[in-house]
Amino acid sequence: MTLPDGFAALRVKDVVRETDDALSLVLDVPAEHAAAFSYRAGQFLTLRVSVDGQEYRRCYSMSSSPVLQQDLRVTVKRDGRGVVSNWLNDHAAPGDRLEVSPPDGRFVRPETDRELVAFAGGSGITPVFSLIQTALAGPAGRARLLYANRAAGSIIFENALADLAGRHGERFSVTHHLDHDRGVLTAAGITEFLAGVDIAGADFYICGPGPFMDTVEAALRAAGVPADRVHLERFSVAPVPTENTAVTEQVTIELDRQVVTVDYRPGHTLLQTARMAGLKAPSSCETGSCGTCIAQVTEGSARLLNNDVLDEDEIAEGLVVTCQALPTSRTIRCVYE
Ligand SMILES: Cc1cc2nc3c(=O)[nH]c(=O)nc-3n(C[C@H](O)[C@H](O)[C@H](O)COP(=O)(O)OP(=O)(O)OC[C@H]3O[C@@H](n4cnc5c(N)ncnc54)[C@H](O)[C@@H]3O)c2cc1C
Ligand code: FES
Known part of the structure; x- marks a missing residue:
């Protein structure tokens, strides 16, 4: 139904x-x-x-x-x-x-021969496990995983991962990191894991708690991985700041041939503003990860609190993920396509 x-x-x-x-x-x-x-x-x-x-x-x-x-x-x-x-x-x-x-969601892979190098923390294993199984289902797919957890009892899919490693031999390996044994994962631990990875011939996927993702992303960039090879999926982001730093007075939003102009309430994202204006604006993850809420800023400006979707060119064209966009100009016009 x-x-x-x-x-x-x-x-x-x-x-x-x-x-x-x-x-x-x-x-x-x-x-x-x-x-x-x-x-x-x-x-x-x-x-x-x-x-x-x-x-x-x-x-x-x-x-x-x-x-x-x-x-x-x-x-x-x-x-x-x-x-x-x-x-x-x-x-x-x-x-x-x-x-x-x-x-x-956009935490997906194109058809590719490159190795999948994945970093998961805690529940972040879920999409990564799907990506790994899918990569290994192809005859030539290769993957390696660094999986961080607090303690041995919280490793999700431990047996299934060991089984995959056993069945796929040199095509897949999993390295477990337990905070209880070694403290939280550091840049040095990531560099150690990257030894032997052909950086130019791999795609990098990261999903886990925010600080874990930040550490891995920084270590990858320091290792020379280009930004467009690093894929991020955030399960949560920092709350939108509520302090009144905005200069914005009015927001105009176009959606489904409706055009509404409303007074701006400080601390609201463009998505929240659209909702407050009675519009059924599209959204899903609300963390800047999926792209469902994308709109174009055609007048004025906004800053993105988190954005794992849009590249620099798209941002330069005025595209924003409205769930993470705070207006920064006195007035702003935003058009949903
Ligand atoms: C794209 C995407 C994919 C995701 N995939 C997964 C997935 O595969 N598996 C998964 O497990 N999760 C996933 N998540 C996260 C999931 O959507 C939820 O955010 C998560 O399950 C927490 O929801 P909740 O209702 O339990 O927590 P909420 O009630 O929303 O609380 C969020 C946080 O606030 C804290 N909190 C709430 N109330 C209090 C209180 N009274 N005092 C102190 N602290 C409090 C909680 O401890 C919690 O840490 C995903 C998220 C996104 C955006
Ligand atoms: S709702 Fe997913 S990026 Fe905004």
């Missing part, structure tokens, strides 16, 4: 406990939704759940591979006192129906 806003009610076929604080939800995609729910390795979907009468939307990356005969699967790790991740870990059961919107 298709629900309003493009969500579909999918049946939970199975729930697999991966670690004490992470589980996988295996979802049944009926034939009528097969096309909408086809996906590329590295993408995510959005779950809409109701907890204590309140609706929440959260993104979860597929940990399954689209090129293997696998059911669609997402893997959810408890996030501190977070609402949805804990609710799913405590309550999800086979037979449940979950409201799900179709896959999205």
Whole structure:
């Protein structure tokens, strides 16, 4: 059954406990939704759940591979006192129906012979595991993984990764880093891992906690990896600053042939401003990772708090991820395509 806003009610076929604080939800995609729910390795979907009468939307990356005969699967790790991740870990059961919107995201790979060099921290393994399985499914695919966790008990897919390494011999290797044994991963640890990697012949994918991603990205750049070979997927970003630093007075937004001009509320992103103006502006991850909310600034300017989607040329053309865009000019006009 298709629900309003493009969500579909999918049946939970199975729930697999991966670690004490992470589980996988295996979802049944009926034939009528097969096309909408086809996906590329590295993408995510959005779950809409109701907890204590309140609706929440959260993104979860597929940990399954689209090129293997696998059911669609997402893997959810408890996030501190977070609402949805804990609710799913405590309550999800086979037979449940979950409201799900179709896959999205740009943390994907083109067809390539280059080696996949991946860095995952904690739950960041989910899209990386999908990318690795997919790369190895091809006859010549090669991958290596540095996977950081606090302690041995929190390694998700430990056996599956060991199995892949066993089956694919020289085509895949996994290196585990445990904070409990060696402290948090440092630039020196990353440099050690990179020994033997053909930097010019590899693609680099990073997903994990923010500080982990920053450390890896900086070490890769220091090792001479060009920016366009480094792919990032952020599960969370710093909250939007609320202090009143803006000079902006009015925002004009065009969407679906509607044009609205509203007073700017300091601290609001362009996406929040569009919503406050009553527009149904598109969005998904709200971390600057997926590109769903892209619009063009045709007058005025904005700064991006986080952007893992747009390259320099696109930014120069005025494109912004509205979920992470704070206006910086007195007035601004923003057009959704
Ligand atoms: C593109 C994308 C893909 C993603 N893929 C995955 C995935 O594959 N697997 C996965 O597990 N996650 C994934 N995430 C993260 C996921 O979407 C959620 O953000 C995550 O599960 C946390 O949601 P939550 O409702 O549990 O936490 P929220 O309730 O949103 O809380 C967020 C944080 O605030 C803290 N917090 C909340 N309330 C309090 C309080 N009262 N006191 C102190 N601290 C508090 C929580 O501890 C938590 O750390 C992805 C995110 C994105 C953007
Ligand atoms: S909603 Fe994903 S980049 Fe803005």
